Amino acid sequence: MTDLTQSEATVYDTVAYPTAIFTQTHPDRLAVIAQLHELAAADPATARVLEVGCGDGMNLLAMAVAAPEARFTGFDLAPTVIERGRTRAAAAGLHNVELEVRDVVEAARELEGEFDYIIAHGLYAWVPPRVRDALLALIGRVVAPQGIAFVSYNTLPxxxxxxxxxxxxxxxxxxxxxxxxxxxxxxxxxxxxxxxxxxxxxxxxxxxxxxxxxxxxxxxxxxxxxLGAEYHPQLHSEVCAAAAREGLVFLGDTGRGRFDDGFLPEGVEPNADVQAQIVALAQQRDFMDLRYFRRSLFVRADAQPRRTFEPAAMRRLWASSRCTRDGDGWRGEEGTLFAVKDPVLAAALDRLAQARPARLPVAALDLDDARLRSLLQLFDLGPIDLHTGPAPFATEPPERPALSSLARALIAEGIENLCTLDHSTVRIEDPVLQRFFAGLDGSRDAEGMQALAADSGFADPAQCREMLDVALRKALIMRPRTAA
Ligand SMILES: C[S@@+](CC[C@H](N)C(=O)[O-])C[C@H]1O[C@@H](n2cnc3c(N)ncnc32)[C@H](O)[C@@H]1O
Structure with missing residues (x-):
């Protein structure tokens, strides 16, 4: 690795870019899409993950705290931004994340290792052609045989x-x-x-x-x-052509409303080159939809993803609810109200909503093939999520609850938007609740929690159970190691 730690500040050091995490980049989401295409994908709980242009690494840190057995590497050109991420990782006690100052052009030649998941969010369409080429060359060289790469970019038209x-x-x-x-x-x-x-x-x-x-x-x-100096919205088909030169093929898209981009529409027969057919159909759709942004996945050219829906692949997954009952319908997290007329599917949604935030095996929902397709559509639209396994966080109160160490580090920094252990965010503004959550370090039993609640300023210390339930529902409580 070139020593860039003494390198000059970049424009990202001068003007801060907002820190964010991206559900669509999570290895579990990538693995779900791979499995829907009947590809084997590495277990997200133990995978090797690389993020290119990771900014301050918050996206990786939020993954790392929920997957202590997995290894995360991130690099970015901006030294002060990387330093901020390192400080935060240390404060959260995360030993499975490495953040480095690197240039992707140099990394394309010299980065060592093999990665099951590679993420490049918000980079490709904002860098000059040689950096774009380097990114795809890097992916082509270090992606594992069954690896998956996520590349997002502004698209045309x-x-x-x-x-x-x-x-x-x-x-x-x-x-x-x-x-x-x-x-x-x-x-x-x-x-x-x-x-x-x-x-x-x-x-x-x-x-x-x-x-x-x-x-x-x-x-x-x-x-x-x-307003950045580099601004290059891409045609999806041209990104796929550039990826093909590095031995990669388009798998599908991880954006909501787009999971079916990797599948042939119902009634369309595969032709001799199904891969080219999939890319052409997705490109056509971009033109029709005035598409702005893509979150594309790429796999090795010899991967041969299945391009038609296979119900058995759905049955191997797990599901969780992102909606709540509202009268005769359900309300999604974004506030939209929707109805499901089929009583069997409605009962499955109720089961998922009651189990929330726990995940249930899709097979346990006892749905026939047609209903599994409807469930996939619900995933595409947003009311449910699909996963490769059970929740990586506590869904029942542990004897001595520990809030995510990253969430506690963020509270200590004075940040109100906390990363949850299911890779989303929750805003905690109340200082009393912040103090209580910050004290949930895994050392306190029920009595200790009541004392903590009193110290934090709760009017009634017995409220601590209610607040623990809030933390459980928001996926903020670590799964005890022994229960894994
Ligand atoms: C638009 S920001 C995206 C940050 C983060 N991935 C996100 O989506 O929030 C682009 C990032 O890419 C980094 N970057 C730009 N050119 C790079 C290069 N040649 N090598 C490594 N990182 C680079 C910038 O420093 C910046 O942090």
């Missing part, structure tokens, strides 16, 4: 829309403007432009709407994602 607004902002920004001035001018331009006008035709209305959406972005995203 939706990218043309974003590009029009970017060009508009850039037209008014002087070439030598400092970051603060760039952001100020960009926001002024957008504010003036985004307001709808009475004589707008449909095209102008859509253009202004795009400007309004851009204006909503926080500074870090506006600066890097929209």
């Amino acid at each position: 939706g990218g043309y829309f974003r590009m029009a607004v970017r060009d508009l902002m850039c037209h008014f920004i002087p070439a030598d403007a400092a970051p603060e001035a760039m952001l100020r001018i960009a926001r002024q331009v957008l504010q003036q432009f985004a307001e709808p006008r009475a004589d707008d035709g449909p095209a102008m209305a859509a253009y202004r709407h795009q400007a309004a959406r851009t204006l909503e972005q926080p500074d870090g995203l506006l600066f890097h994602d929209e």
